Amino acid sequence: RKEVEQDPGPFNVPEGATVAFNCTYSNSASQSFFWYRQDCRKEPKLLMSVYSSGNEDGRFTAQLNRASQYISLLIRDSKLSDSATYLCVVNPTTDSWGKLQFGAGTQVVVTP
Amino acid sequence: EAEVAQSPRYKITEKSQAVAFWCDPISGHATLYWYRQILGQGPELLVQFQDESVVDDSQLPKDRFSAERLKGVDSTLKIQPAELGDSAMYLCASSLSKGTQYFGPGTRLLVL
Numbered sequence: 001r002k003e004v005e006q007d008p009g010p011f012n013v014p015e016g017a018t019v020a021f022n023c024t025y026s027n028s029a030s031q032s033f034f035w036y037r038q039d040c041r042k043e044p045k046l047l048m049s050v051y052s053s054g055n056e057d058g059r060f061t062a063q064l065n066r067a068s069q070y071i072s073l074l075i076r077d078s079k080l081s082d083s084a085t086y087l088c089v090v091n092p093t094t095d096s097w098g099k100l101q102f103g104a105g106t107q108v109v110v111t112p
Numbered sequence: 113e114a115e116v117a118q119s120p121r122y123k124i125t126e127k128s129q130a131v132a133f134w135c136d137p138i139s140g141h142a143t144l145y146w147y148r149q150i151l152g153q154g155p156e157l158l159v160q161f162q163d164e165s166v167v168d169d170s171q172l173p174k175d176r177f178s179a180e181r182l183k184g185v186d187s188t189l190k191i192q193p194a195e196l197g198d199s200a201m202y203l204c205a206s207s208l209s210k211g212t213q214y215f216g217p218g219t220r221l222l223v224l
Contacts, residue, residue, distance in 0.1 A: 044203075
């Protein structure tokens, strides 16, 4: 079983619609969580950190469910520029010196 | 905005040849990471440096891969000899200790 699992998609989303997807992680002791965005053939870029109480950044909302060991990302009012692969990233423990575990990514395609 | 620099951006080589990749982290970032990303997968950590010291190289195939960061600034990742399965994107990232990791544009390697 992979340590971080994501639905690879693609999620085909009409422009202006809402899309949401989850990521599950296996290590219950995991301490910090992130969503990175990766455009085709580009490097990953931090989209947002995920806090225990959930957090919002503009059209993006991230949630953490420790009991069920998953995090989610919701994108409202999707834009064409939101088309990308979204990587779920987990830092398993505070002692891991930032050794992040990446999921394989969820592809989102926003269509006109 | 400060960026992580990597070169070359693309490299085509024949199997059994030696290749080397270079990374210059964001100024002041003590922690440097080398990742390998195979198409369709998330990045996988190969080696992590704290200043000039290796913190984690547990996933580095040491029979053919080597990495150094002699002065604690820029870093080189070498593969000798390259194998077909080494074809991937090699990403360098840097951070302030355990802070947010910022990725460079990557080196896309194709081994023929």
